[in-house]
Amino acid sequence: MDLGKLLVNSDQIYVMRVLLCPDKFKDSLTAAEVCQALALGIKKSYPDTIIQSLPLADGGEGTLDVIREIFGGEWVKVMVKDPLFRPIEAPYLWVKESQHAFIEMSRASGIELLKKEERNPALTSTFGTGELILHAMNQGAKRITLTVGGSATNDAGMGMAAALGFLFLDENGKELAPIGENLMHIRQIIPSQIEDQLRQVQFQVATDVRNVLYGPQGAAHVFAKQKGADETLIRQLDHGLINMATFYPKQEIAQSPGAGAAGGLGAGAIFFLQASIHLASEWILDLVSFDQHAAQADVIISGEGKIDVQSWEGKLISTVIQHSQALQKPIILVCGGLQDEDKIPESMQHIPVYPILVPPIRLEEAMSQAASYLRQIGEHLKL
Numbered sequence: 001m002d003l004g005k006l007l008v009n010s011d012q013i014y015v016m017r018v019l020l021c022p023d024k025f026k027d028s029l030t031a032a033e034v035c036q037a038l039a040l041g042i043k044k045s046y047p048d049t050i051i052q053s054l055p056l057a058d059g060g061e062g063t064l065d066v067i068r069e070i071f072g073g074e075w076v077k078v079m080v081k082d083p084l085f086r087p088i089e090a091p092y093l094w095v096k097e098s099q100h101a102f103i104e105m106s107r108a109s110g111i112e113l114l115k116k117e118e119r120n121p122a123l124t125s126t127f128g129t130g131e132l133i134l135h136a137m138n139q140g141a142k143r144i145t146l147t148v149g150g151s152a153t154n155d156a157g158m159g160m161a162a163a164l165g166f167l168f169l170d171e172n173g174k175e176l177a178p179i180g181e182n183l184m185h186i187r188q189i190i191p192s193q194i195e196d197q198l199r200q201v202q203f204q205v206a207t208d209v210r211n212v213l214y215g216p217q218g219a220a221h222v223f224a225k226q227k228g229a230d231e232t233l234i235r236q237l238d239h240g241l242i243n244m245a246t247f248y249p250k251q252e253i254a255q256s257p258g259a260g261a262a263g264g265l266g267a268g269a270i271f272f273l274q275a276s277i278h279l280a281s282e283w284i285l286d287l288v289s290f291d292q293h294a295a296q297a298d299v300i301i302s303g304e305g306k307i308d309v310q311s312w313e314g315k316l317i318s319t320v321i322q323h324s325q326a327l328q329k330p331i332i333l334v335c336g337g338l339q340d341e342d343k344i345p346e347s348m349q350h351i352p353v354y355p356i357l358v359p360p361i362r363l364e365e366a367m368s369q370a371a372s373y374l375r376q377i378g379e380h381l382k383l
Contacts, residue, residue, distance in 0.1 A: 015048055015049065015050050016046075016048075016049050016050070016298045016299070016383075017049070017050045017051075017052065017296060017297045017298050017299075018042060018049055018050070018051045018052070018297060018298070018299050018300075018301060018383070019052050019054060019293055019294055019296075019297035019299070019300045019301070020034075020035045020038055020039060020051060020052065020053045020054065020301050020302075021053075021054040021055070021056050021290065021293075021294075021300060021301070021302045021320060022034040022035065022038075022055065022056065022301070022302050022303045022304060022334065023056050023057060023058055023302075023303070023304040023305075023316050023317070024057065024061075024062045024304070024305065025304065025305035025335075025336050025367075025370055026061070026304075026305045026306075027305070027367060028305060028336065028367045028368075028370040029370050029371060029374075030055070030062060030065060031055030031056055031057060031062065031065075031066055032053070032055045032065075032066075032069055033371060034055070034303070034334075034370075034374060035053035035054075035055055036053070036371075037370070037371040037372075037374035037375050037378065038301060038334065038374050038375070038377070038378040039051045039053060039378065040375045040378065041374065041375040041376060041377060041378020041379035041380075041381075042378040042379070042381065042383075044375075044378075044379045045378075045379045045380070045381075046383060049383075052293060052296075052297070054288055054290070054293055055069055056284055056285075056288070056290075056302070056316060056320070057284055057316070058149075058208050058280055058281060058284070058304075058315060058316040059147045059148070059149060059206040059207055059208050059280025059281070059283065059284065060104075060106065060147065060149035060150055060208070060280075061104070061106060061149070061150060063102075063104060063147045063206075063280075063284070064091075064092070064093045064102050064104050064147070066284075066288075067093060067102055067287070068093055070287075070288055071095055071098075072095065073093045073094055073095035073096070073102075074093070074094055074096070075091040075092075075093060075094075076091060076092055076093075076094045076101075076135070076136075076139065077089050077090070077091045078090055078091070078092070078131065078132055078135045080108045080127075080128035080129075080131040080132060081108070081125070081127045081128040081131065081163075082108065082109070082113050082114075082128055083109050083110075083111075083113060083114060083124035083125060083126075083128070083152040083153060084114065084118065084123065084124060084125075085125065085127065088108065088113065088128065090107040090108040090128060090132060091107060092104070092107070092132050092135075092136060094136065094139060094141075098143070099140055099141055099142040099143065100141065100142070100143040100144075100145070101136035101139065101141040101143070101144045101145070102144075102145045102147070103129065103132050103133060103136065103144060103145070103146050103147070104147050105126065105129040105146060105147065105148045105149075105151060105262055105265060106148075106149060106150040106151065107132070108126075108128030108129045108131065108132055109124070109125070109126045109127075109128050109129045109151055109152060109153050109159070109262075110150045110151060110152060111150055111151060111152040111226075111227060112150060113152065114152050119152060119227055119228030120227075120228045120229070121152070121153060121154035121155075121180045121220075121224050121227040121228060121229050121233070121237060121263060122154075122179065122180045122181035122229070122233055122236070122237070123179050123180070123181065124152045124153045124154070124155070124179065124180060124227075125153060125155055125158070125159030125162075125177075125178050125179050125180075126151070126153050126155055126157055126158070126159035126160040126178075126262070126263075126265055126268075127159035127160065127162055127163045127178055128159075128163070129146070129159070129160045129163075129265070130159060130160035130161065130162065130163025130164050131163045133146070133160065133163070133164065133273075134163060134164055137194075137197060137198075137201060141201060142200070142201060142202065143201065143202045143203075143204075144201055144202070144203050144204075145203075145204050145205075145206060146203065146204070146205045146206070146265075146269060146275070147205075147206045147207070147280065148205060148206070148207045148209075148261045148262035148265055148266065149207060149208065149209070149261070149262065149280075151227075151262035151263050151265065152227055153180065153227070153262065153263040153265070154180040154219055154220055154223070154224050154227065154229070154237045154241075154263035154264065155178060155179055155180045155183065155263060155264065155265075155268075156183060156213070156219075156240075156241055156244045156263070156264030156265070156267055156268045157264060157265045157267065157268015157269055157271070157272060158178040158179070158180075158182070158183060158186075158244070158268065159178040159179065160265065160268060160269075160272070161178070161192070161268060161272040162178035163178075164192050164194065164198065164272070165192030165193050165194050165195075166189060166190065166191065166192045166272060167189070167190035168182070168186050168188075168189055168190075169186070169187060169188040169189075169190065170182075170185045170186070170187055171185075171187045173188070180237055180240065180263070181236065181237075181240070182240070183237070183239075183240025183241060183243055183244050184236065184239050184240035184243050185240075185243075186243060186244060186247070189247055198272075198273060198274075199274065201273075203269060203273040203274065203275035203276070204275055204276050204277075204278055204283075205258065205261070205265075205266055205269045205270075205275050205276070205277045205278065206278050206279075206280040206283045206284070207258045207261035207262070207266060207277065207278075207279070207280050208279065208280040208281060208315055208316070209258060209260065209261040209262075209266070210257040210258055210279070211223075211257075211258070211259070211260035211261065212254060212255050212256070212257070212259050212260050213241050213244075213245055213253075213254040213255070213256075213259040213260050213264050213266075213267045214238050214241035214242050214245065214254060214260070214264075215238070217260070218238060218241060218260045218264075219237075219241060219259075219260035219261075219262075219263050219264045220234050220235075220237035220238040220241060220263075221234060221238060222260065223260070223263065224237050224263070227263070241254075241264055244264070244267075244268075245267070247271075248267075248271055253267055253270050253271055254267055256270060256277060257277070258277040258279075259277075261277075279319075280316075281315060281316040281318075281319035281320075282319060284316065285319060285320070285323060290320070290323060291323060291327065294323060294324060294327050294329055295327055295329075297329060298329075298330075299329065299330050299331070299332065299383060300320070300324045300329050300330070300331045300332070301331070301332045301333075301334065301381075302317060302320045302321075302324075302331065302332075302333055302334075303317070303333045303334035303335045303354075304316065304317055304335055304336075305335065305336040305337070306335060306336055306337050306338075306339065307333060307335040307337070307338050307339070307353065307355075308338075308339040308340045309339075309340040309343045312343070312344060312345050312348060317333065318348075321348060321351065331351055332351070332352050332353075332354070332381065332383075333351055333352065333353045333354070334353075334354045334355075334356075334374065334377055335353065335354070335355050335356070336355065336356050336357055336366055336367065336370060337355055337356070337357040337363075337366070338353055338355040338357070352382070354377045354381065356370060356373040356374070356377070361373075
């Protein structure tokens with residue numbers, strides 16, 4: 001069926017509707033720019049098609065930009081501490097009407113804020129993320145959503161909690177600096193004087209990581225190496241995470257899916273903030289009312305910069321596919337590059353995928369001219 005054509009049904013003319021709902025193409029295009037490029041191409045070949053753009057995000061970098069596109073809000077810039085306690089200006093999104101603050105922890109505590117030689121999860125802290133939370137609370141926030149990912153830290157939220165007034169003492173009653181290597185030395189946690197104020201705020205964490213806090217599938221063993229840790233340090237950090245977990249009133253906090261996100265910040269948010277943890281892709285789709293928009297579409301087009309084995313396993317793309325299939329809507333994917341084609345689940349092998357990166361196109365060209373290539377893909381889609 002040609003979706004660009006008008007279908008005449010006795011007494012009415014029906015126009016096909018296309019929903020564009022991609023993630024960003026990292027280091028190339030925002031999700032909104034992907035939508036714009038595809039729409040231009042589709043309109044050229046199918047001028048009568050009604051196109052709705054619904055940019056999406058995976059809970060990491062760029063999530064706040066997508067939220068602002070939909071809900072508005074203003075950027076609030078705050079001077080905070082970076083992962084190594086240096087002053088840095090970091091923004092969060094403030095939606096005044098709903099008294100809702102959206103905070104990307106990577107803006108204050110992200111690995112991209114550090115040079116490669118500076119990366120060391122024994123010395124880094126989420127203190128700056130806590131400062132953003134405190135500022136949002138003082139703005140009058142009743143809801144705070146913390147999106148986590150891309151962290152430079154492995155402190156189980158110790159730094160965040162310290163910024164909010166919690167104190168961490170060693171066996172001699174001496175206050176500990178809130179950094180990863182000190183997790184194993186904690187012997188007492190003094191509650192914050194603003195705990196009552198914290199309990200008046202609804203906190204939620206959005207993450208696409210489902211790891212537990214410690215152990216072989218925990219924060220240190222899975223993620224600390226990419227943050228600069230060697231094998232010895234990884235074992236020390238894991239020991240520290242185990243020690244922190246002894247202070248939790250419920251052991252299941254440490255075993256909760258997502259507890260190990262952002263170096264254990266997930267567990268820290270549950271413990272110190274009484275936050276709920278949500279799979280970022282499901283949270284995003286719920287936030288933008290995806291099912292309502294998809295129900296009105298005749299075909300759904302999604303995608304991301306790189307589609308690989310991870311894309312099919314709980315990431316944004318797989319969640320979009322699951323929702324689309326549940327609604328019995330056909331779906332098409334676009335991407336910068338397609339990898340791991342032999343690992344596509346059988347239930348998804350029928351989905352058309354249109355990559356930019358096909359010979360003789362080179363990677364640099366695919367990234368620098370992504371908008372142009374996406375317009376061409378949109379123009380030649382077999383809808």
